[in-house]
Amino acid sequence: MKSLLAGILGAISLAALASTASAETTLTIATVNNGDMIRMQGLTEDFTKANPDIKLEWVTLEENVLREKVTTDIATKGGQFDVLTIGTYEVPIWGKKGWLVPLTQVDDPADLLPAIAGGLTVDGKLMASPFYGESSMVMYRTDLVEAAGEKMPDAPTWADIKRIADKITNKDKEIYGVCLRGKAGWGENMAFLTATSNSFGARWFDENWKPQFDQKEWKDTLDFYLELMKADGPPGASSNGFNENLALFNAGKCGMWIDATVAASFVTNPKDSKVADKVGFALAPDNGLGKRGNWLWAWSLAIPAGTQKEDAAQKFISWATSKHYTELVAGKEGWANVPPGTRTSLYANPEYAKVPFAKMTLDSINSADPTKPTVKPVPYVGVQFVAIPEFAGIATTVGQIFSAALAGEKTADEALAEAQDVTTREMTKAGYIK
């Protein structure tokens, strides 16, 4: 018994020693699982050759797991990470709280796309450097639109979308005019609906942080969305997020899909898509009010305050988001695989201009303004989100309410009234409404 106990304790002590041993300049990088980030992990030899004293260790996680883990760590100053991959939603909030170190060694910061850099800047300081940026746009089946006797404008209105969707829909053949997000979540259906509501002139809050779901603009948005999806959407749309719609579109079931610009490379990849050679692109729709229904997002690299390895982290971020890295990817894997949506110089490059969705991605990003996201003035920053800590929780609840409306469990009026109540209650509790 004694020897068993001693053995166990010995093994645990050895494991403890092993776990605490680490090199002085080892950077622990927390990152999301997307193609661009995974590609970077394979190209880091270029960085470590130039910086032999810095070792890189990657912790790759699913977006929501990563967000939860990194938030816990940074809020408690746990110090588990030296470089973080964070989204446009977190940067202004964490930057204001002093949780991030301003970046001082970013390669040619003036070259960053103004719309993207604007969302990552707090009090004039760049808090995160964009690695990959995206907006949203219309992806459509050229063959189905043509067969319907229509032509998709480069900058369509919502009325165009509805008309074309009505003509394409053939439920007997399981062809649906339009596929849109319906799955509940602040980054799922609410990203789409918030961006769409901007083009209808709606806003989450007025200048005094009063929720606006009781206003006509939100009613117009939700009525339009529900009617469009009822007439032309696929069955079970309230469970569909990005990946579900991607699967439907690639299987040839959707006439149009309005979603992230990053999807362009997936739907045009003949390996995974049955309709790869029949896809066209257009800007996200508008309603003639001066704002389009597209969002703006970037995965960016940042340094948590309190890391002991700030200098090495600055060097790494400078390399990973540099023009040199872009050229490295282009040289090894081709221009279509370069992380998009971060630098002006990339879109001025004639080689990159040959990528079929390059121009539409740039136009979509440029048409979004996180500081003036909608028609009326707002007290917040963010196009498809509101950059306050309470937003994720509130929008997830509102997303569940709207998803239930899409599933037919409640009417648009009931959903909006409930959303107004929930948001008012939470904003009052948080102290925004006195």
Next chain:
Amino acid sequence: MARAVPLRRKLIFTALAWGIGFVIFFPILWTILTSFKTEGEAVSLPPSFLFFDWTLENYGIVQERSDYLKFASNSVILALGSTLLALLIAVPAAWAMAFAPGKRTKDLLMWMLSTKMMPPVGALIPLYLIFRDLKLLDSHVGIVMVLMLLNLPIIIWMLYTYFKEIPGEILEASRMDGASIGKELIYVLAPMALPGIASTVLLNIILAWNESFWTLTLTTKNAAPLTQFIASYSSPEGLFWAKLSAASTMAIAPILVLGWFAQKQLVRGLTFGAVK
């Protein structure tokens, strides 16, 4: 004499049992099948069951991208370490409760079980801060302790149930023969309760192997087990089902094999004392 069961009824029940078994196993089967598809095939509509181009590409990608053996060895250390540690505490505790119960033993048992009713996230911040201050974040010791504490109530409950089945008179007899408490536990109680202890150990290993909330939150790279290995293959934007399925199949394979070989003990242990 037992009543003869008509053949037709027997066939119906057998078919029903196989049907239910198949339904329960289907998600695992589907995961395994998906791991051999291409990403496009994995999300194709209608889905293909067996007639697709089988490929090992996903396993190749997973092997190339992740250090599977490191994650797997961490899972083994955490599952075995937490189970053995829990057993060291649970055996004496269950012995005391079964053979020397006090007025509040039942209440104590209920209280222990009630700790399982709290959502883990409720203890996240305090525990994270304790781990940070004690430098236990991403350490084997820290996560072994958490997993041990997490499963301790269930282990004590299970062992208590098995020990209750053993007549106290046998232990008394050993005491009369001059056995100390330690000897009584090791030489008398343990051999008699071995099937129960074995099933408890197996169940606890499975629970510790599959635990994801704490292992994902408190580990980063040094002590990260297979739960983190799986989580690194999910993505909200992009096709990932086939690679995720390959990673999942690799993660569950060891525990699936262990469960398969130990199913007899598991079933026996779990139903022990259920029918008197």
